[in-house]
Every structure is written in C-alpha cells, then in structure tokens.
Amino acid sequence: MTSTEAGLRQERRMVTEYPGPRSRALHERRLEAVAHSIASTLPVYIERAAGAIVEDVDGNSFIDFGSGIGVLNVGNTAPAVVERVRQQVEQFTHTCFLLGPYQGYVEVCEHLNRLTPGDHPKRSILFNSGAEAVENAVKIARAATGRSAVVVFDHAFHGRTNLTMAMTAKAVPNKQGFGPFANEIYRAPMSYPFRDGLTGPEAAARAIEIIEKQVGRDAVAAVVIEPIQGEGGFIVPAEGFLGTLAQWCQDTGALFVADEIQSGFGRSGHLFAIEHDGVVPDLVVTAKGIAGGLPLSAVTGRADILDNVQKGGLGGTYSGNPLACAAALGTIETIEREGLVARSEQIGALLAPKLDELRTRFDIIGDVRGRGAMRGIEFVVPGTTEPNAAACAEVTAYCHSRGVLVLAAGTYANVIRLLPPLVISDKLLQEGLGVLEEAIATVSQRRDEN
Numbered sequence: 001m002t003s004t005e006a007g008l009r010q011e012r013r014m015v016t017e018y019p020g021p022r023s024r025a026l027h028e029r030r031l032e033a034v035a036h037s038i039a040s041t042l043p044v045y046i047e048r049a050a051g052a053i054v055e056d057v058d059g060n061s062f063i064d065f066g067s068g069i070g071v072l073n074v075g076n077t078a079p080a081v082v083e084r085v086r087q088q089v090e091q092f093t094h095t096c097f098l099l100g101p102y103q104g105y106v107e108v109c110e111h112l113n114r115l116t117p118g119d120h121p122k123r124s125i126l127f128n129s130g131a132e133a134v135e136n137a138v139k140i141a142r143a144a145t146g147r148s149a150v151v152v153f154d155h156a157f158h159g160r161t162n163l164t165m166a167m168t169a170k171a172v173p174n175k176q177g178f179g180p181f182a183n184e185i186y187r188a189p190m191s192y193p194f195r196d197g198l199t200g201p202e203a204a205a206r207a208i209e210i211i212e213k214q215v216g217r218d219a220v221a222a223v224v225i226e227p228i229q230g231e232g233g234f235i236v237p238a239e240g241f242l243g244t245l246a247q248w249c250q251d252t253g254a255l256f257v258a259d260e261i262q263s264g265f266g267r268s269g270h271l272f273a274i275e276h277d278g279v280v281p282d283l284v285v286t287a288k289g290i291a292g293g294l295p296l297s298a299v300t301g302r303a304d305i306l307d308n309v310q311k312g313g314l315g316g317t318y319s320g321n322p323l324a325c326a327a328a329l330g331t332i333e334t335i336e337r338e339g340l341v342a343r344s345e346q347i348g349a350l351l352a353p354k355l356d357e358l359r360t361r362f363d364i365i366g367d368v369r370g371r372g373a374m375r376g377i378e379f380v381v382p383g384t385t386e387p388n389a390a391a392c393a394e395v396t397a398y399c400h401s402r403g404v405l406v407l408a409a410g411t412y413a414n415v416i417r418l419l420p421p422l423v424i425s426d427k428l429l430q431e432g433l434g435v436l437e438e439a440i441a442t443v444s445q446r447r448d449e450n
C-alpha cells in the first residue's frame with residue numbers, strides 16, 4: 001500500500017444519506033456563488049481521493065469508475081505524481097517556457113516522442129487543455145498543408161473553445177447560443193457498428209465520398225478523429241475504418257490527426273487507441289491521462305510538420321507549466337513501472353464477459369463495447385435500437401447513491417461509460433460491477449412493472 005492510499009482506505013462506504021448534510025450546505029453556498037451554467041453530475045462535494053476511491057465531505061467513499069472523465073489513469077494522488085509535484089512546487093512554480101525554459105518540459109516531449117506510434121523523427125509541443133491542443137493541431141496542420149478545411153465526424157467531441165465547438169458534434173448543451181462558429185469545418189459520418197451495421201471499409205467509403213463531394217480531394221488540411229469516441233458514446237469504429245481513412249489522407253495529402261485525449265495513456269489496453277488499428281498518425285493530440293490530474297496537453301507528430309510553423313507561432317503563458325510537467329513525468333513513470341497498459345487489458349478482460357452477460361440478460365441494453373478499461377453500455381427501448389436516456393439516467397443515479405461513480409455519455413445520453421483508474425484492484429472492480437448489475441436489474445424490473 002502506498003502512503004496516500006494508507007491515508008484513505010480503498011473501500012466503498014456510505015455513512016450518511018446521499019447527499020449528506022455537509023454536501024447539501026455547500027450546495028446552498030454554490031447556488032449563490034457559482035455560475036449556474038456549470039453543471040456537476042454528483043450532488044456531493046469531494047474532500048479527498050486516492051487510488052480508485054473518492055471521499056466526500058460527509059465521509060462517504062465512492063468507487064471511482066470515471067477517473068475524472070478519463071484523467072486519473074494512474075489513480076488519484078498517485079504517489080509518484082504527488083512526490084514530483086511536491087518537489088517541483090518547492091523549486092519553482094512558473095517561469096513561462098516562452099521566457100525561461102526548463103528540463104521538465106523537454107523531458108515530457110522526449111517521452112511523448114518515444115511513446116506515440118511510429119519510429120519517424122518527432123517533435124512535441126505542450127499546452128494546458130485538450131481543446132487548446134486540438135486548436136493547435138489544426139493550426140499546425142493548416143500551416144503545413146497550406147489548406148484550410150478540417151474534417152471531423154458525427155458524435156465527435158473536441159472541446160468547448162470557438163474552433164473546437166465547431167468541431168464538436170452535439171449542439172445541446174455544448175454549442176447552443178454560442179455561435180457563430182469557426183468555418184471550414186466539415187462533418188462526415190462516423191462508423192457506428194451498432195447503429196449503421198456497416199463494415200469499416202464501407203463506413204470509410206461513405207465518409208470519403210462525402211468528403212470528396214462536399215470539400216474536395218485537394219482541400220483537406222486535416223482529418224481529426226477520436227480513435228474511440230468518448231463523449232459521443234464510447235463508439236469503437238468497425239475494423240478498417242480508421243486505416244482506410246488514414247490511407248486516404250496519405251493519398252490526398254491531408255494530415256491524419258488522432259485525438260487521443262480520452263482514449264490515450266493506457267486507457268484502451270494499448271498506450272494509444274489508434275495502435276489497435278495499426279495506424280501511425282501524422283499528429284497525435286493528448287491531454288487528460290497525460291498528467292494525473294494536472295492541466296497539461298500536447299501535440300506530438302512528424303518533425304517536419306511541427307518544425308514548419310514559424311518560430312514563435314505557437315505558445316501560451318502557462319503552456320507546459322512546470323508543475324504539470326512534473327505530474328506528467330510521475331504519470332509516465334507510474335504507467336511504465338506498474339505495467340498499467342497490461343493492467344488496462346486485464347481490466348478489459350474482466351469487464352467484457354460481465355458486460356456481455358448483462359446484455360443478454362437485460363433487454364434495456366442494446367450494445368456493450370469498448371477496449372481495455374474503456375467500456376460503454378448503450379441503453380435502448382427494449383426490442384428496438386431507440387435510445388433510452390431515461391434508463392441510463394436511472395442506472396447512473398442508482399450507482400451514485402450506492403457509492404459507485406459511473407458517467408453517462410452519448411449523443412443520445414444513453415450510454416454508461418466505465419473508465420476506472422488502471423490501478424483499481426480486482427476487488428473494487430468486482431464490487432462496483434456488482435452495484436452496476438443491481439442497478440440495471442432494478443431499473444429493468446421497474447420498467448417491466450410499469
């Protein structure tokens with residue numbers, strides 16, 4: 001047991017009503033102080049967390065199946081992250097890399113160049129948020145190709161800034177009232193095997209036809225895609241979809257950009273989800289799981305593409321902040337030392353048969369899918385493929401009130417996603433799954449009775 005975990009028992013424990021009195025009191029204060037436009041899934045307020053356990057201000061502890069939306073792959077307060085950040089905070093907190101460079105930034109880039117797919121010469125550049133890195137990938141791709149069009153997909157999520165809102169698919173609540181949006185963004189149909197029944201090459205041909213007709217073969221700067229879609233509903237494209245698109249990019253001079261912000265850093269059973277398809281992207285965008293909870297993101301890719309941008313053309317005050325770099329170094333160290341990529345595969349092997357069994361037992365489940373420790377359960381109206389957001393919301397709420405943090409996702413808000421920290425024990429994983437099963441059985445039965 002690590003020192004942080006020792007201070008927080010790795011167990012689920014509900015000791016008050018849900019939410020408890022302290023959380024309710026904080027919520028009252030929040031309503032007066034915090035803009036109502038930011039919504040929280042949970043009604044409880046967090047006091048501390050370690051590993052795969054999150055404890056609220058009333059002393060209730062929850063099994064974490066969400067990892068802060070796919071961020072805490074190494075677990076919360078991972079010892080190597082805490083230690084490196086602690087050392088860094090005592091050395092210096094900021095210089096601005098544009099002004100005074102430092103070793104941590106260089107080291108993170110060295111690791112990214114080594115770890116991302118492909119043996120070609122690479123460079124990396126660091127930013128703060130996922131959206132910021134996606135924006136910069138687009139800037140880099142436009143500069144390198146001299147073209148402006150960017151192709152994105154149905155169900156995509158790339159961020160909430162102006163350019164990335166244009167790239168994100170779902171209008172409500174992400175885009176409603178916030179236009180006008182950046183132009184030269186084109187949307188193509190995604191491969192969604194449960195809903196389109198197409199093979200990967202068929203779905204790619206459908207997308208390519210639209211791109212060629214509506215944008216043009218010679219106009220595309222970049223095709224930006226999540227190898228496994230996150231917010232859109234944990235959609236794993238059919239085999240051959242990503243490879244066919246990547247080949248089209250190569251044939252036409254467009255850059256293939258993998259948004260690995262949610263699917264990366266060991267989440268899918270490979271370090272990067274695109275590796276399942278054997279594709280080597282021109283640019284890889286990372287964030288979330290890169291730094292154990294501190295804000296850091298990156299664009300990594302072909303040296304010729306990254307070096308093509310004019311000197312001083314990219315940057316930012318906090319980009320590659322030294323504390324975030326220290327956290328990233330602790331994260332990468334933890335992933336490699338603890339074999340967390342293999343662990344992700346193991347978690348997947350444990351989850352997959354259980355989820356398959358649930359799908360056969362409960363007709364409100366239309367599909368279960370995913371790779372490694374990135375799994376989704378899609379709820380439908382029994383006997384149809386019609387999305388069942390109500391069932392998804394009820395199952396989610398049931399799990400939360402019993403101490404298991406699961407997240408909903410999906411264009412139709414009907415997918416439960418499981419993103420446990422990769423350091424979770426089998427025991428907690430099984431226990432959480434038990435609660436999830438009970439939730440699905442309860443919601444299923446309630447529907448049968450109505």
Ligand code: PLZ
Pocket residue numbers: 069129130131132134157158159160226230231259260261262263287288
């Ligand atoms: N690309 C694939 O998953 C962020 C969004 C939470 P930022 N996903 C969580 C919310 O509702 O805002 C995400 C992603 C993919 C880009 C992003 C954006 O990353 O760090 O939130 O900007």
